[in-house]
Amino acid sequence: MARNTRRPSLDAPRGRGGMLQRTPQPSSDRFGRFSEAFARAMGTSGFLIGMTIFVAVWLTWNIFMPPQLQFDPAATNFTLLTLILSLQASYAAPLILLAQNRQDDRDRVQIEQDRQRAERNLADTEYLAREVVALRMAVNDFADQVVTREVLRGELRILLEKLESPPEVEDGAAR
Numbered sequence: 283m284a285r286n287t288r289r290p291s292l293d294a295p296r297g298r299g300g301m302l303q304r305t306p307q308p309s310s311d312r313f314g315r316f317s318e319a320f321a322r323a324m325g326t327s328g329f330l331i332g333m334t335i336f337v338a339v340w341l342t343w344n345i346f347m348p349p350q351l352q353f354d355p356a357a358t359n360f361t362l363l364t365l366i367l368s369l370q371a372s373y374a375a376p377l378i379l380l381a382q383n384r385q386d387d388r389d390r391v392q393i394e395q396d397r398q399r400a401e402r403n404l405a406d407t408e409y410l411a412r413e414v415v416a417l418r419m420a421v422n423d424f425a426d427q428v429v430t431r432e433v434l435r436g437e438l439r440i441l442l443e444k445l446e447s448p449p450e451v452e453d454g455a456a457r
Contacts, residue, residue, distance in 0.1 A: 314384050321381035324374060
């Protein structure tokens with residue numbers, strides 16, 4: 283079957299056919315999620331209790347059963363059990379470290395987002411503080427210009443005096 287050698291057009295969105303023709307890629311994050319689930323499971327009391335029961339049953343079986351039924355005899359210092367526990371530890375340590383690294387990355391992103399949010403909150407707070415100061419200044423300016431009864435009476439007296447006074451004469455002619 284011939285491969286599709288057409289070059290994709292960059293001026294139009296890719297259709298559904300392009301998405302379906304691609305070979306599926308495994309999620310690069312799938313292993314990371316697995317390691318986190320593994321580390322999360324190993325950190326539970328259920329895992330510790332289960333592992334303790336497993337080791338206790340293993341040791342009990344290989345100590346008290348007849349020698350022909352023992353699969354890891356005490357005479358060989360439980361070599362198979364040691365190998366199994368070492369293998370588990372050799373896989374558990376890197377998976378736990380990978381899970382910790384992923385958590386550190388998430389924490390780093392969260393810290394950056396918190397820092398940006400704090401900067402926005404600070405800018406908003408500073409803006410609001412400036413607005414409050416501007417409002418206070420406007421209220422003080424308005425309070426200084428408030429017309430009291432005495433000021434109004436004085437202005438009215440001046441107007442009344444101007445109205446009662448004779449008209450001014452300009453250039454010798456009366457208006």
